[in-house]
Amino acid sequence: MQAPMPQQSTEITSPQALNVAIPAEAKLSGESASKLSATSLVFHYGAFKALHGISMQVYANRVTAFIGPSGCGKSTFLRTLNRMNETIRHSRVEGEILLDGENIFNLDVSEVRRRVGMVFQKSNPFPKSIFENIAYGPRINGYENRAALRDRVEQSLRRAALWDEVKDKLQQSAYSLSGGQQQRLCIARALAVNPEVLLLDEPCSALDPIATAKIEDLIFQLKNSCTIVIVTHNMQQAARVADFTGFFLMGKLIEFDNTTKIFKNPSMRETEDYVTGRFG
Amino acid sequence: MARRKMSLHLMRRKTVNAVMLSLTGLCTFIATGTLLYILGYLFVHGGKNLSWDFFTKLPAPVGEAGGGMANAILGSAKLLLLATAIGVPIGFLGGVYLAEFGGNTFAYLVRYVTDLLNGVPSIVIGIFAYTLIVLPQGHFSTMAGGLALSIMMIPIAIRSSEEFLRAVPLALREGAMALGASKSKAILTVVIPAAKNGIMTGIMLNLARVAGETAPLIFTSLGNRFWSPGWEQPTASLPVMIYTYALGPYEDWHQQAWAAGFVLLALVLAVNIVARLMLSRQAHVIR
Numbered sequence: 001m002q003a004p005m006p007q008q009s010t011e012i013t014s015p016q017a018l019n020v021a022i023p024a025e026a027k028l029s030g031e032s033a034s035k036l037s038a039t040s041l042v043f044h045y046g047a048f049k050a051l052h053g054i055s056m057q058v059y060a061n062r063v064t065a066f067i068g069p070s071g072c073g074k075s076t077f078l079r080t081l082n083r084m085n086e087t088i089r090h091s092r093v094e095g096e097i098l099l100d101g102e103n104i105f106n107l108d109v110s111e112v113r114r115r116v117g118m119v120f121q122k123s124n125p126f127p128k129s130i131f132e133n134i135a136y137g138p139r140i141n142g143y144e145n146r147a148a149l150r151d152r153v154e155q156s157l158r159r160a161a162l163w164d165e166v167k168d169k170l171q172q173s174a175y176s177l178s179g180g181q182q183q184r185l186c187i188a189r190a191l192a193v194n195p196e197v198l199l200l201d202e203p204c205s206a207l208d209p210i211a212t213a214k215i216e217d218l219i220f221q222l223k224n225s226c227t228i229v230i231v232t233h234n235m236q237q238a239a240r241v242a243d244f245t246g247f248f249l250m251g252k253l254i255e256f257d258n259t260t261k262i263f264k265n266p267s268m269r270e271t272e273d274y275v276t277g278r279f280g
Numbered sequence: 281m282a283r284r285k286m287s288l289h290l291m292r293r294k295t296v297n298a299v300m301l302s303l304t305g306l307c308t309f310i311a312t313g314t315l316l317y318i319l320g321y322l323f324v325h326g327g328k329n330l331s332w333d334f335f336t337k338l339p340a341p342v343g344e345a346g347g348g349m350a351n352a353i354l355g356s357a358k359l360l361l362l363a364t365a366i367g368v369p370i371g372f373l374g375g376v377y378l379a380e381f382g383g384n385t386f387a388y389l390v391r392y393v394t395d396l397l398n399g400v401p402s403i404v405i406g407i408f409a410y411t412l413i414v415l416p417q418g419h420f421s422t423m424a425g426g427l428a429l430s431i432m433m434i435p436i437a438i439r440s441s442e443e444f445l446r447a448v449p450l451a452l453r454e455g456a457m458a459l460g461a462s463k464s465k466a467i468l469t470v471v472i473p474a475a476k477n478g479i480m481t482g483i484m485l486n487l488a489r490v491a492g493e494t495a496p497l498i499f500t501s502l503g504n505r506f507w508s509p510g511w512e513q514p515t516a517s518l519p520v521m522i523y524t525y526a527l528g529p530y531e532d533w534h535q536q537a538w539a540a541g542f543v544l545l546a547l548v549l550a551v552n553i554v555a556r557l558m559l560s561r562q563a564h565v566i567r
Contacts (some may be wrong), residue, residue, distance in 0.1 A: 048294035084458060114460035124451035140469065186455070193459055267320045 008146040026256055030243050034098075035060040035197060035227040036081060036116075043076055043085065050076045052251045052277055053095070058197070063219060065242030065259065066134035068274070072248040074231045078199050079131060081229065082116035083109050099197075117195030119274050121202040123182035125174035125189075133185060135176045136276045137193040152192055159225070160188035161218050180211025187218065191226075198222065204237065216241050235275060239263050247271045303554070312318050319545070326542025330537040339516075345532055349540055351507050355422070355515035356544075359501060360487060362426025362511070368483055370430075371437020373499055375479075378438065379445035380467050382510060392438070398435035404498035405431050421512040425501030429490045436489070440482030444475040477558050484555035488548045494519035518544045 015159045033171070036058035039235050043051035051073050055262060056187045058081075066074035070254050079085045090133060096103045104112045114137075134153040143149060153170070156161040174185055183203055184223045190198060200219070204212040219228055219241050232238050238245050239259060246256040247270070255262065273279040333348045340347025374394075378387050409428035414420055416476045456466035472479075501515045503524060508515035518540050525537035 118458040
């Protein structure tokens, strides 16, 4: 089964898409310039083929969601977008991923990861103070000036809607924060290096509905300044936050389209079975 | 009938339970009791012979009363300092390599060899250092003693550093690398700081363990009734002093040996307690 290319759709159905200019050559409603473009991406863990030739676009300043059952390859694909999978022994990748037209496999890996930030499923603050957590990224990327660093920390915490909650305890351990705050801290930490793309790997799976709502609000605000890709097990979440949704099954991208189309009128039988809960 | 059978079965279970519970309790009592007995015995015999002189004066000439073991205390401190300065960096960096960079087969091999080295009797390490340093140099020295102790420290330093580094969650390494840190940078700035308390604890426990080693020192630093300036002369040390004085024919030597044993044990216990406290703080860091 080949991954189908995006389907034709002229209706503007996504509410977030209404207030943006659509390029003339757009195929999907709300489509913008391509930020990341994967072509025939194949990924092996040792002898196991986890991704069977994924081709798709991630559009700039849009939220793209990946859904699918466990083990379908959506997280694996997400982790190839910033080359995090390369840290796994005996893994092998084929195909190409263009970031603004440049193949990420030809770029320096540190540069790729700085430009394509990542937030993980379980919040993973460093055992350092709140300030040091945020300052970590800028520091290792050669940002040393103390005043500038302080500004960068404040700006990142504000962007992650965490500043008001932590501004009086920046020197306290990051572990003193609640689970939801820790996850927003990790988002702030990723934002501190000004990434162009932010990858979110099931960022709310360990959070309660209130903390989840805060993160979703955040995603909404962040897409003005960066491109967001989110992996989620929660289909309502995909429907709420994403402009585009890709459905993965057994290492293949079955369907990629406007989120509304995926959930209301999918083209593929497998997608329909999954989103209607008949399977998965 | 069924009821009766049931209660018999129940009684048997209760009896077995009571017997086993008493047995485990007794064994626990023997284990902790031994330590308490040693502690108490040393406290009674060593404590009463302990005086300010013990910490400040040189051993008295044979036949004279009084005197202390100031030179042995300083000697032990110098030996341990030297052992730490040599053994800990080698062990720590070896541990970093094993935990972070060693391939599967090679790391397995190194771990196996390290465990073997850890099992080498201390007296054999003493002979080794004797052959390697004392014989070619022609004299016993603090240097040789420190080196022998450092060889004893290396395997434990490697394994404890490795264990604590491995205990740092993968998520922290990934977090650092996702921000653009190279693997080495992530290890240096996130993994090692996260494991720092644990590694320090390992070093202290290691130090406490070799502080009481006697056999390797008999072959290397020998002993000295006077001060031992520098690193090139034989030096007194607490364990060897205990050995010599306890076997000596004089009653006041025995008293001094008890006092030395008490001081050594108190130091080792103090180091242990501090190390455990540090480790319990580490537990908050690593979830």
